[in-house]
Amino acid sequence: MADSTGKTDKDVAPQIQATDVQVEKRASDDESAEKGVFEHINLNKNISARIKNPLADLSPAQVLRDVEEFANEHGLVDVLPALKKGALVARDPDHYESVPDMTPEDLTTIDDEVTHKWRQPRRLYFTIILCSIGAAVQGWDQTGSNGANLSFPDALGIPEKDNPNAARNQWLVGVVNAGPYIASACLGCWLSDPVNNYFGRRGAIFGSAVFCFIAPIGSAVCQTWPQLFITRLLLGLGMGLKGSTIPIFCAENTPAAIRGGLVMSWQLWTAFGIFLGFCANLAVKDTGDISWRLQLGSAFIPAVPLLIGVYFCPESPRWYIKKQRIKEAFESLRALRNTELQAARDLYYIYSQIKVEREIAGDGNYVTRFIELFTIPRVRRATLASGTVMLAQQMCGINIVAFYSSTIFEKANATVTEALFASWGFGLVNFLFAFPAIFTIDTYGRRALLIFTFPQMAWTLLAAGFCFYIPTESRAHLACVALFVFLFAAFYSPGEGPVPFTYSAEVFPLSHREVGMSWAVATCLGWAAVLSITFPRMLAVMTPTGAFGFYAALNVTALVMIFLWVPETKQRTLEELDYIFAVPTRIHMRYQAFKVFPWWCQKYILRRNVTLEPLYKFDGVQTRGDNRAVKE
Incomplete structure (x- = not known):
């Protein structure tokens, strides 16, 4: 495809090298013969920390020619008028009213993306909710094994109490x-x-549902x-x-303005699965040996429902684009x-960005x-960031409670019931x-939720550990342990709960999204396996107070890593x-340590009226409604 100077892509490609910033003059041939400047940003070393719209430096005439070629090449001539309008809206999203041929209905549609951002098609919500139900399997299994820990060791010949092989059996x-986390x-x-x-x-999700359907039934007859x-x-x-797969699928299908709120439904259903598992534990607690x-x-x-319904969902449009379909x-879309x-609009913008x-x-x-x-x-920067938030989910200590809460409360002198x-x-x-994360994750952001909740998780976990010093004969012993464990969960759920899977599904480029998410989830579940293996022995050796104190310290460590x-x-x-993620890590760290942290201290400790210079500069990219809100 030729640009407005007559150069083909092959002619232009050698000019795009791994330099910090390159400038290419692109002469437009529209009526005013204006000249535009295309500033190329190296996606491996974005020192200027700019976020760029790849269409912003093209003239409207050039965009329309490119769209026509795109439509002819991919058999979309029948929707060419919509593609042209959509591409022009994507080119200058903050001035969409000036795009030719925009009808009142078109203007209302674009406005609603800010004023009624949750007004989305039913098939989008069906897709997100159905697929996120799959997360309930993981939550339910955690709590199923949690309750089963009180009886299955004796039933299968590996008792942990009053046994000369108690230490060995605790490891077993x-x-x-x-087991599930090791295999994952x-x-x-x-x-x-x-x-x-x-x-x-969809095929990957269906295959996963087959294993998640058969394996629990097998567990019940061992x-x-x-x-x-x-x-x-x-x-x-x-x-x-x-x-x-599911967080990627949800992230790729969802508009940017509500992506966090919808993709975090994965965590919502994980939490719901945990709750249902505890309900099932109570429902069957008096059934004896079974x-x-x-x-x-x-x-x-x-x-x-995942097995039955997944093929009623639309396939990911980005997966289709990756396959040139x-x-x-x-x-x-x-x-x-x-x-x-x-x-x-979204099709052409995604295609242009990809x-x-x-070049990566x-x-x-x-x-x-x-x-x-x-x-x-x-x-690599996405790998570091996703690995950090996933590792932090285990460092915070949530799974010592999700896996072993019944055992912890039993050590707090509680009966089985x-x-x-x-x-x-x-x-x-x-x-x-x-639930609060649905409405806060896209407003306050992923970082803000994490940085707020980690200190709260640290002190509540530490307090729960110290409550074990209350004499066991006192009714306050169990009540205080439970209170601080509940507070710990209350701070975890809107912060470190929804962020890791949502965040990791977002941060990798399409070319590395599947393997990147594999890395992130393997990091999370691999450390979950380590936690599950070590915690029974840790409780025996360090006592609940020592174990809780250890994880409280890890919360502080995780906070620094995330910051x-x-x-x-x-x-x-x-x-x-x-x-x-093209911004070098050292630049991000320097900004956080020498600008954000001093600003925070002055604003919230010294109570001074100070401003913070933003790290990222938006170049021709809509600021997701902020500008529009100002205009209104």
Whole structure:
């Protein structure tokens, strides 16, 4: 395709090298013969920290010519008028009113993206909710094993109490509980890249649901602990594939302005699964020897709607674009957006950004893409940030409660029934306090939620540990332990709960999205396995107070890591994040340490009226309604 100077893409390509900023003069041939300046930003080293719209420096005439070629090439001539209007809106999103041929309905549609941003098609909500139900499998299994820990070790010959092999059996119980996370981290997550490549997002989700349906039923009929361990390994294959695919699928289908709020439904359903698992534990607690079998086996239930409904969802438009199936991408966007204009605009904008994104790396094989997670600067920064938030989810200590709350409350002198009811209370708090994140994650941002909640989790966990010093004969002993565990869950659920999977699904370029998400989820579930294996022995050796104090310190460590290494991603399209993660880590760290931290101290401690210079500069990119709000 030739540009306005007559150069072909092959002529221009050698000029685009890995320099900090390059400038190319592009003479437009519209009526006024204006000259535009196209400033190329290196997506591996964005020292200027600018976020750029790839269409902004093209003249309207050039955009219209490019769109016409695009439509002819990909069989979209029948929607060419909508594509032209959509491309011009994408070129200058803050002045969409000046685009020719915009009808009153078109103007209302674009306005509603800010004033009624939750007014979205039913198929979008159906897709997000149905797929996120898959997260309930993981939550339900956590709590199923949590309740089963009170009885399955004795039933399968690995008792932890009054036994000369108690230490060995404590490790075995931890390993059995960790089975799904071991399999997820070692294999399940890494299946995501090849399975997504060949079968698409929906095919990968269907395959994961098959494992999540069969494995819990197998767990319920096991006769020995090795059999139980194997069935839980099979469950891990489904959990890893599901956890690596569903957040990506949801993120790729959702508009930027509400992406966080919808993609975090993954955490909402995980929390709901935890709550339902605790309900199931209570429901079957008096069924005698089969109670643990019912507690583990009931986790198959959330997989049923996923198996049945996933192919009623539109496939990811970005996956179609990656496969050069542009017409199908438009049909998918048409189902996921309110109007044809929005679908056409998003299609061409995504397509244009992905063309720029391809300068980061080509289409290498699976092994090459994995190596590039650590060698390509832009991708490496996403790898660091996603790994940080995923690791922090385990460092905060939530899973010592989700996996072992019944055991913890039992050590607080609770009966079996009291321990299960206290665990049920934890599950309820965890679920209810996930809802605020739906409305705050895209308003305050991912970083703000994390930085606020980690200090709160640290002190509540420390307080819960010190409550074990209250004499056990006092009724306040169990009550205080439960209170601070509930407060811990209340701070976790709107912060570190929804952010890691939402964040990791956003930050990688399309070329590395599957393998990048595999890395992130493997990091999370791999450390979950370590936690599950070690915590029974940690409780025995360090006492609950020592164990809780240890995780309180890890919360502080995680806070520092997030402050320095995790950039904000709210309200940016997935392709615009390429510019954010092109900013070198040292520049981001320097800005946080020497500008953000002193500003915060002066504003909130010394109470001074000071302003903070933003790190990122927006060049021709809509600021997601901020400008429009000012105009109104």
